[in-house]
Amino acid sequence: MKLKQTKVLIFLVVLFLASIIRPSESHPPEVYCMTDRIYKVPGCYDALKIAVLDRDIRWLSVECCRAVFATLPPTCLLKVKGDVILPMTSFREICDFAVPAAAQPSS
Numbered sequence: 001m002k003l004k005q006t007k008v009l010i011f012l013v014v015l016f017l018a019s020i021i022r023p024s025e026s027h028p029p030e031v032y033c034m035t036d037r038i039y040k041v042p043g044c045y046d047a048l049k050i051a052v053l054d055r056d057i058r059w060l061s062v063e064c065c066r067a068v069f070a071t072l073p074p075t076c077l078l079k080v081k082g083d084v085i086l087p088m089t090s091f092r093e094i095c096d097f098a099v100p101a102a103a104q105p106s107s
Contacts, residue, residue, distance in 0.1 A: 033076035033088055037067040044068075048091055052080050057098040065095035 038044050044064035051057045068091045071078075079085045 031073065031076045033071050033073075033078050035071065035078065037070045038064070038078075041067045048078070048094075049080050051094050051098070052084065052086060052090075057094065060095065060098045062099050065099045068092055068095050 035045070038048070041061070041063045043059065044061070044067055047059035047061070047064055048068070050059055068088065071088055074088050074092065076088050077085045078088055078091065
C-alpha cells in the first residue's frame with residue numbers, strides 16, 4: 001500500500017475505535033417500579049393517577065402512601081397514563097403533602 005492509503009486506513013480504524021469506545025450519551029435505562037404493594041391497596045393506583053393528572057389528593061389514603069414509601073427503589077419510574085411517567089420520589093412528595101406524618105415509615 002502507498003503511504004497515503006495507509007494513513008487513510010489508520011485514520012478510519014482510529015475513528016471506528018473511538019466511536020465504539022466512547023461512552024454513550026443516551027439517558028440511563030428507565031427503571032420501572034415493583035408496584036406489588038401499590039396494587040395490593042384497593043384503589044391506590046387510581047388515587048395516584050388522580051393525584052397526578054387531576055391534582056386531586058382527596059382519594060389518597062394512609063395505606064396507599066405507606067405502599068408508596070415501601071416501593072423500591074425510590075428513583076424508579078411509575079407509568080401513570082400513556083406517556084406520563086414519573087419517578088417514585090414525586091409520589092412520595094405528594095404523599096408528604098397529602099398525609100404528612102402518618103404515611104412515612106417509622107424509624
